[in-house]
Amino acid sequence: MTRYDAATLRTTLSALFREAGAQQEVAETTARILVEGDLLGHHTHGVKLADGYLKDLAAGNASGDPGVLEIHENTPVAALFDGHYLLGPYLVQRALDHCREAAATFGLGMVSLKRSHHIACLAAYLQPLVEANLVPLILSSDPAVASVAPFGGLDRVYTPNPLAAGIPGREQPLLIDVSMSTITNGTVGKTHAAGGRLAHPAILSGHGKVSDDPADYFAEPGGSILPLGELAFGHKGFALGLMVEALTSALAGFGRKDGPTTWGASVLVMVIDPARFGGTDAFLDETDHLARRCREARPRDAEHPVRLPGQSGLARRRDYLADGIPLPEDVVAAMRQAVARSSLAGTTAFG
Amino acid sequence: MTRYDAATLRTTLSALFREAGAQQEVAETTARILVEGDLLGHHTHGVKLADGYLKDLAAGNASGDPGVLEIHENTPVAALFDGHYLLGPYLVQRALDHCREAAATFGLGMVSLKRSHHIACLAAYLQPLVEANLVPLILSSDPAVASVAPFGGLDRVYTPNPLAAGIPGREQPLLIDVSMSTITNGTVGKTHAAGGRLAHPAILSGHGKVSDDPADYFAEPGGSILPLGELAFGHKGFALGLMVEALTSALAGFGRKDGPTTWGASVLVMVIDPARFGGTDAFLDETDHLARRCREARPRDAEHPVRLPGQSGLARRRDYLADGIPLPEDVVAAMRQAVARSSLAGTTAFG
Numbered sequence: 001m002t003r004y005d006a007a008t009l010r011t012t013l014s015a016l017f018r019e020a021g022a023q024q025e026v027a028e029t030t031a032r033i034l035v036e037g038d039l040l041g042h043h044t045h046g047v048k049l050a051d052g053y054l055k056d057l058a059a060g061n062a063s064g065d066p067g068v069l070e071i072h073e074n075t076p077v078a079a080l081f082d083g084h085y086l087l088g089p090y091l092v093q094r095a096l097d098h099c100r101e102a103a104a105t106f107g108l109g110m111v112s113l114k115r116s117h118h119i120a121c122l123a124a125y126l127q128p129l130v131e132a133n134l135v136p137l138i139l140s141s142d143p144a145v146a147s148v149a150p151f152g153g154l155d156r157v158y159t160p161n162p163l164a165a166g167i168p169g170r171e172q173p174l175l176i177d178v179s180m181s182t183i184t185n186g187t188v189g190k191t192h193a194a195g196g197r198l199a200h201p202a203i204l205s206g207h208g209k210v211s212d213d214p215a216d217y218f219a220e221p222g223g224s225i226l227p228l229g230e231l232a233f234g235h236k237g238f239a240l241g242l243m244v245e246a247l248t249s250a251l252a253g254f255g256r257k258d259g260p261t262t263w264g265a266s267v268l269v270m271v272i273d274p275a276r277f278g279g280t281d282a283f284l285d286e287t288d289h290l291a292r293r294c295r296e297a298r299p300r301d302a303e304h305p306v307r308l309p310g311q312s313g314l315a316r317r318r319d320y321l322a323d324g325i326p327l328p329e330d331v332v333a334a335m336r337q338a339v340a341r342s343s344l345a346g347t348t349a350f351g
Numbered sequence: 352m353t354r355y356d357a358a359t360l361r362t363t364l365s366a367l368f369r370e371a372g373a374q375q376e377v378a379e380t381t382a383r384i385l386v387e388g389d390l391l392g393h394h395t396h397g398v399k400l401a402d403g404y405l406k407d408l409a410a411g412n413a414s415g416d417p418g419v420l421e422i423h424e425n426t427p428v429a430a431l432f433d434g435h436y437l438l439g440p441y442l443v444q445r446a447l448d449h450c451r452e453a454a455a456t457f458g459l460g461m462v463s464l465k466r467s468h469h470i471a472c473l474a475a476y477l478q479p480l481v482e483a484n485l486v487p488l489i490l491s492s493d494p495a496v497a498s499v500a501p502f503g504g505l506d507r508v509y510t511p512n513p514l515a516a517g518i519p520g521r522e523q524p525l526l527i528d529v530s531m532s533t534i535t536n537g538t539v540g541k542t543h544a545a546g547g548r549l550a551h552p553a554i555l556s557g558h559g560k561v562s563d564d565p566a567d568y569f570a571e572p573g574g575s576i577l578p579l580g581e582l583a584f585g586h587k588g589f590a591l592g593l594m595v596e597a598l599t600s601a602l603a604g605f606g607r608k609d610g611p612t613t614w615g616a617s618v619l620v621m622v623i624d625p626a627r628f629g630g631t632d633a634f635l636d637e638t639d640h641l642a643r644r645c646r647e648a649r650p651r652d653a654e655h656p657v658r659l660p661g662q663s664g665l666a667r668r669r670d671y672l673a674d675g676i677p678l679p680e681d682v683v684a685a686m687r688q689a690v691a692r693s694s695l696a697g698t699t700a701f702g
Contacts, residue, residue, distance in 0.1 A: 077428055078458030078627040107429030110459055112628040153648030153657040167597040176594050178587040200583040208651040228580055228587055232551040236529040236579055239660040242641070243527050246518040250637035253629020257640035276429040277463040278604020286601035289608035290509070290593065297504030300559040306504040309590040
């Protein structure tokens, strides 16, 4: 498998976004976050997304102009961002920067972001903050999409609604990025496109049968993605999914009630500084202790010791930065399409 | 089944806590929150706990003196409470009051609470805040207890780590209170004591077998409670459990590294005011819309329409306030024991 250099990927992507009309800072931030997704191994939420972002820029469904962002700084720690569908990675980064500044004075900061375009891989934003011993939190829902049914129901109402958190640690930070559903929309679509079966039954068919066949999702009547906890404990995943909906779309005041059709996101961004609570050293002592206890637990399968959230991703990242990123074929194909439609055609690793 | 009047229960409990040395405000708040747990139907986390609280007050493992609480108001929105093992319901209520005041000015407030005694039912705190159109969040772990194993491991390292959130709504607020494990310590203990089987396999035996027999938890080598998501998706419940550990014990700077042995809790309390983000009306419009979409979803089982988090609890509460609380036999027994050891013996509904 060909490996691609991260810096070159960033440059190529940034040039593509620039050519599609995005201003420098928007193009660079979006390119950086997409490549960061692949560096951590999240190829469904990395540079593969660029083709869709570029199409939406061309169609006017996404903006690359930072001037459209409206910031309502309602209090020194509470802001509402109206993103007017600026590219999501730029908006989330701006929201994190805003929260970080508030946290420096107040110990925490919160931004509610409405009308963002798609925000890519949530884990991709965390590392710079955890390395500064801060705790970033990002929650997201997409009010233009419905793929998960309420527990006990058959109709799709809401989205997988991921929640990400960065937990500083001396030996290894925890990079947490999990959806409140069993699997993501991306996994359903990708597995269906490949004609495969899911690793676990995570679909509820439109007739109420649990299934590992993504075709049941796309059938008539349509299926849905099971909430985390599945049939036995899915009331918990459902409750957590509703919490994320409320803390994103409801808090921002823009959501499903408004019937948006543009690929986008409602986002809650927060940064907490442990120095203003129990102290940074005590925080790190505790997370190091907890991580050690987890890693030292007897494994259920001797060949698979306990892994901490982010451990594989950070190991991959070190490897990929040194030796290049082994992009899957579907990602390479998406990049080829994007390059082919641009003036860069013939000058890049993707044609 | 005998029904017990909520107000009488509160008075009896409050008198018991007073007699055990708790000051008036501590006794009344603790009594109120315990009864609120039973009103919502959470009988494992309601007045049943009083007997244990009273024993810990008598043994000096819990305090009833509000004077021991140390408040470090590090910024106007970020405070550290050192609870010195004051009864948990009093401390959490104080933390919520503190956050609510901060939120009135700043849109949000956060308290990290260390060395609390046990904090009972998290859902029991939410209603007064959601009725004021505020969003309360409560996260908790108990660093003196380990019952959940890290995903892929066999040794118990952390606790079920519940997360509660109150979501205002005009027709019905959402009262969310879920642990990041499949089931709680209370359910394991209660089912084991009754010699029964769990409703779903939620135990991982010390040999790595999934089981519905709580005896496998108490065997040698000991079992553990499976994280939410079980074997297929348990990496998500594990990640969320670690997030709650970090936001409670690590943020407070006191946790497993300190080896506490007292029944207690590390707690994160937060209050958000939607008025300082996208606006209260828009928040309520969105949550009402979402709730309606969920309730109107075709049910998987025609006899069991979709229920929203808190819906059953609030219906029970109305019923129980009108007609009394049908306390389960084990709860009545716990109350009888507590009353028998007090000067109230012979003067209450419990002897």
